[in-house]
Amino acid sequence: MSFEAALAACAAETDALLDYLLPLGATPARRVIEAVRYAALGPGKRLRPFLVVESAALFDVPRQRALRVGAALECVHCYSLIHDDLPAMDDDDLRRGKPTVHKAFDEATAILAGDALLTYAFEIIADEATHPDPQVRLTLISNLARAAGMAGMVGGQMLDIEAETAINSVLSDISLIQGMKTGALFRYACEAGAILGAADPAPLRAYADAIGLAFQITDDILDVESTPEALGKATQKDKVMGKATFVDVLGLARAKIRAAELVDHAVEVLEPYGNHTTIMRDTASFIVSRSK
Ligand code: IPE
Ligand code: IPE
Ligand code: MG
Ligand code: MG
Ligand code: MG
Numbered sequence: 001m002s003f004e005a006a007l008a009a010c011a012a013e014t015d016a017l018l019d020y021l022l023p024l025g026a027t028p029a030r031r032v033i034e035a036v037r038y039a040a041l042g043p044g045k046r047l048r049p050f051l052v053v054e055s056a057a058l059f060d061v062p063r064q065r066a067l068r069v070g071a072a073l074e075c076v077h078c079y080s081l082i083h084d085d086l087p088a089m090d091d092d093d094l095r096r097g098k099p100t101v102h103k104a105f106d107e108a109t110a111i112l113a114g115d116a117l118l119t120y121a122f123e124i125i126a127d128e129a130t131h132p133d134p135q136v137r138l139t140l141i142s143n144l145a146r147a148a149g150m151a152g153m154v155g156g157q158m159l160d161i162e163a164e165t166a167i168n169s170v171l172s173d174i175s176l177i178q179g180m181k182t183g184a185l186f187r188y189a190c191e192a193g194a195i196l197g198a199a200d201p202a203p204l205r206a207y208a209d210a211i212g213l214a215f216q217i218t219d220d221i222l223d224v225e226s227t228p229e230a231l232g233k234a235t236q237k238d239k240v241m242g243k244a245t246f247v248d249v250l251g252l253a254r255a256k257i258r259a260a261e262l263v264d265h266a267v268e269v270l271e272p273y274g275n276h277t278t279i280m281r282d283t284a285s286f287i288v289s290r291s292k
Helices: 003-021 030-040 047-057 063-085 107-126 134-148 153-163 171-196 202-225 246-250 252-269 271-289
Strands: none
Touching: 003 047, 003 063, 003 271, 030 063, 030 107, 047 063, 047 171, 047 202, 047 271, 063 107, 063 134, 063 153, 063 171, 107 134, 134 153, 134 171, 153 171, 171 202, 171 246, 202 246, 202 252, 202 271, 246 252, 252 271
């Protein structure tokens, strides 16, 4: 199967699973589940679930288990986007080609929908259907908590906001911020497959860290080079907000070179896995060549 077909198949399965896991009747609080569904069932790339599924495939994990962990991770990702877009954070009106959750609903509902998605992620993984071994589920839960929390995504978002008012951010600051705010969830996506397969997750870390960084560099390049119509979210924002990005420090041309180097590195570190990593190699290339 081609990379494009594999990504589309995984996105469709993830959408169907999220639709099933988030029924309108899940709570009498109709407004919050409507906002949750609005955010989670949007046209996202579903790259993080895809990485869970592909890394799990290396260890012959049943696909349905990987899809559940991918859906949980996507819930955390969607929560991070809802909160990232809030007026107190990046203050954005457009996400995935639609009004952001606080625009379509209101701020309080957006905050609660984010909270609901974050907590629900752990409920999904804790369910026996994710893996019969409770120790595996516990490892998946504690690693996700760490990746999403103050030493991971939340911490990275804090540093990202603080850097807006810093005088001069240097390359090491930016690598740290991006590694935490975006890299932590990518790393989790790649490790989850190994955890589900009772294998050592360490060898996939170098791949995950390289593509996570390349992913955020590309996000920052697209902010400069793309349009809201093509990207489905606002562009030309990072400069206005004073964001610390690779584009800001290196300039566009060198940021592109850095992203390409990271892809080469990601491909290199996959070598020990032999012929089974074609799709993961293509994923690394897609991460920097994507147009949205
Ligand atoms: C956007 O992530 C947020 C960042 C971490 C840069 P994606 O580009 O994966 O967003 P969706 O899920 O496809 O909308
Ligand atoms: C967001 O980074 C990373 C998150 C943890 C959500 P950005 O603020 O650059 O993401 P976009 O550009 O709004 O999608
Ligand atoms: Mg942000
Ligand atoms: Mg943002
Ligand atoms: Mg961005």
